[in-house]
Amino acid sequence: MTGSPQIPYLLRAARGEVLDRPPVWMMRQAGRYMKAYRDLREKYPSFRERSEIPEVAIEVSLQPWRAFKPDGVILFSDIVTPLPGMGIDMDIAEGKGPIIDPPIRSKEQVDRLHPLEPEESLPFIKPILKALREEVKNEAAVLGFVGAPWTLAAYAVEGKGSKTYSIIKGMAFSEPAMLHKLLEKLSDSIATYVRYQIDCGAQVVQMFDSWAGQLSPQDYETFALPYQKRVIQQVKQTHPDTPLILLVSGSAGLLERMAQAGPDIINVDWTVDMADARKRLGPDMKVQGNLDPGVLYGSQDFIRDRILDTIRKAGNRGHILNLGHGVLPNTPEENVAFFFETAKNADKLLATA
Known part of the structure; x- marks a missing residue:
């Protein structure tokens, strides 16, 4: 085994070190499946309260850390959090998720949007990330996260979650110039926000393009990829050593295109076999994932087998174990605990398997 133990384990994987076991964290690891979170939600019923009052967001972010000791502790927030700082009410x-009112539907609305000034509009981010770094020290990496331009544009234009994406696709295919202007503005503000999170203490940042998998490959290349790349290039100019993870939901057909955006790590969902993803992305691209969150409804034997299968296929270099997407709300908490326990003992389990 190589490397320095004082460097968080997740960062060692992000650097491409050969490791005995993969680092492990879980998307949406703070949330509704935990009793501690549900109890806190009764006291603070508004999501914005829970994510924007520093002491509450710190507590929520640390609940899974105290319970499971993952290798990554992620800021408790939402991808739409920076939008009000650009002039988009939400x-x-x-x-139900984010509600944008009024949604962005005209050139005049796009023209009125202004660059994000995170110090002013997101004053809670710095104390949260600073506290997380102080609490976990080098025992885990602190992750920040942002939404990608296409997904934030989709929320802003649709006004809420969608099954058909008909309004933003209508804009993309009938008024592309207006949408490209919106995507440019979002890209530049997201890049500012990523850099700010890093300056406040985030050691890794994940960009969620949750809705880009709803695009055809050619439309992904037009409306998602260039703007993912724009964000990543701007961040790398000032923070070249901070690992950036890119997630696209439903990305089976897009893996190679995702790599063109320039991330350090690609999140692989469960619609792709990890061995296939490794082949398609090549030996130099690091990967994260890719257990189906539904596996955590299974028996412990089943959960263990799936974890070990994923680790075998991913290999011992450049893999961060995670679900392919977020943990589901009614997942048994003891199965989440078992997931982490199994992952942390994977080297011993693989040696005896």
Whole structure:
């Protein structure tokens, strides 16, 4: 085994070190499946309260750290959090997700948007990330995260979650110049926000393009990829050593295109076999994933087998174990604990398997 133990384990994987086991964290690891979170939600019913009052967001972010000791502790927030700082009003409805009112539908609205000034509009980010770094020290990496331009544009234009994406696709295919202007503005503000999170203490940042998998490959190349790349290039100019993870939901057909955006790590969801993903992306691209969150409804034997299968296929270099997407709300908490325990003992389990 190589490397320095004082460097967080997740960062060692991001650097491409050969490791005995992969580092492990879990998307949405703070949330509704945990009793501690549900208890806190009763006291603070608004998502924005929970994510924007520093002491509450710190507590929520640390709940899984105290319970499971993952190798990554992620800021508790939402991808739409920076939008008000650009002039896009939003709220987050419990159980329904972000609501943008009024949605962005005209050139005049796009023209009125202004660059994000995170120090002013997101004053809670710095104390949260600073506290997380102080709490976990080098025992885990602190992750920040942002939404990608296409996905934030989709929320802003649709006004809420969508099954058809018909409004933003209508804009893309009938008024592309207006959408490209919106995507440019979002890209530059997201890049500012990523850099700010790093300056405040984030050691890794993940960009979620949750809705880009709804695009055809050619439309992904037109409306998603160039703007992912724009964000990543701007961040790398000032923070070249901070690992950036790119996630696209439903990305089976897009892996090679995702790599063109320039991330350090690609999140692989469960629609791709990890061995296939490794072949397609090549030996130099690091990967994260890719357990189906539904596996955590299975028996412990089943969960263990799937974890070990993924680790075998990913190999011992450049892999961060995670779900392919977020943990589901009614997942048994003891199965989450078992997931982490198994992952942390993977080297011993593989040696005896």
